[in-house]
Amino acid sequence: ETGVTQTPRHLVMGMTNKKSLKCEQHLGHNAMYWYKQSAKKPLELMFVYNFKEQTENNSVPSRFSPECPNSSHLFLHLHTLQPEDSALYLCASSQEVTGKEYFGPGTRLTVL
Amino acid sequence: SQQGEEDPQALSIQEGENATMNCSYKTSINNLQWYRQNSGRGLVHLILIRSNEREKHSGRLRVTLDTSKKSSSLLITASRAADTASYFCATAGSADNNNDMRFGAGTRLTVKP
Numbered sequence: 001e002t003g004v005t006q007t008p009r010h011l012v013m014g015m016t017n018k019k020s021l022k023c024e025q026h027l028g029h030n031a032m033y034w035y036k037q038s039a040k041k042p043l044e045l046m047f048v049y050n051f052k053e054q055t056e057n058n059s060v061p062s063r064f065s066p067e068c069p070n071s072s073h074l075f076l077h078l079h080t081l082q083p084e085d086s087a088l089y090l091c092a093s094s095q096e097v098t099g100k101e102y103f104g105p106g107t108r109l110t111v112l
Numbered sequence: 113s114q115q116g117e118e119d120p121q122a123l124s125i126q127e128g129e130n131a132t133m134n135c136s137y138k139t140s141i142n143n144l145q146w147y148r149q150n151s152g153r154g155l156v157h158l159i160l161i162r163s164n165e166r167e168k169h170s171g172r173l174r175v176t177l178d179t180s181k182k183s184s185s186l187l188i189t190a191s192r193a194a195d196t197a198s199y200f201c202a203t204a205g206s207a208d209n210n211n212d213m214r215f216g217a218g219t220r221l222t223v224k225p
Contacts, residue, residue: 002154043155043200043215090154100145101213103154 003027004104006091012110013081021076021107023091031097032074034066035090037106043090049074050097081111118201118219126224131188133219135201136181144177146186147200149218155200158186193225 004025013019025032034046048056049068063085065077074091088108092101119134135144143162147155159175161168161184167176174187188195198218205212 002156004154006154040217042217043202045213092155100157100160101155102157103147105154 002102004093004102006104006107010108014112018079023074025093029093029095030071031094033092034076037088083111086111118216122220124222127193129191131191131221133186133199135184137203141203141205143204144184145202149198191223193223196223
């Protein structure tokens with residue numbers, strides 16, 4: 001257990017659905033991250049939040065919408081996704097944006 | 113964009129043997145980190161080595177960094193079946209934040225009992 005939890009662990013959704021991924025960290029960290037891990041591709045950083053403020057958006061399509069209501073929680077709202085968005089979505093946190101990152105177990109997303 | 117590239121892509125060894133994985137990168141870095149990912153789990157941080165360091169140890173793990181060759185290696189000594197996992201290197205170019213952290217595609221290590 002790394003202190004970072006993600007729900008759900010698995011999600012299957014249609015292209016017209018709206019769903020949300022949730023991440024919670026119990027480590028008192030100030031920075032949180034969303035990563036996408038696709039098959040046979042390197043892990044990609046999507047969003048970075050530091051003290052609830054978004055500091056990075058790596059050219060992610062608008063069908064992915066992050067939300068960070070407080071330093072312990074991070075959401076990724078999904079709508080009108082494409083099949084190529086199927087991937088493992090990993091959340092991570094670190095004490096500060098320069099620190100060692102602790103990863104959650106990920107949400108395995110399948111878009112039909 | 114991808115920064116670190118692990119080599120080999122897959123490695124299979126017997127329990128007790130040593131495993132060496134390499135990572136090469138293209139631009140200057142502030143630090144390089146190694147992670148392990150077991151099936152069905154998130155990434156676990158193993159070691160961070162800074163650009164001014166050449167070698168670090170943690171238990172059975174040894175990491176080296178050669179900034180002149182833009183490469184790093186991860187050595188696992190006396191491997192165990194539980195070491196079976198994918199291993200990723202990640203580079204960070206900035207000392208100020210992890211915003212530019214880039215991961216490689218990983219090396220899949222299989223340790224046979």
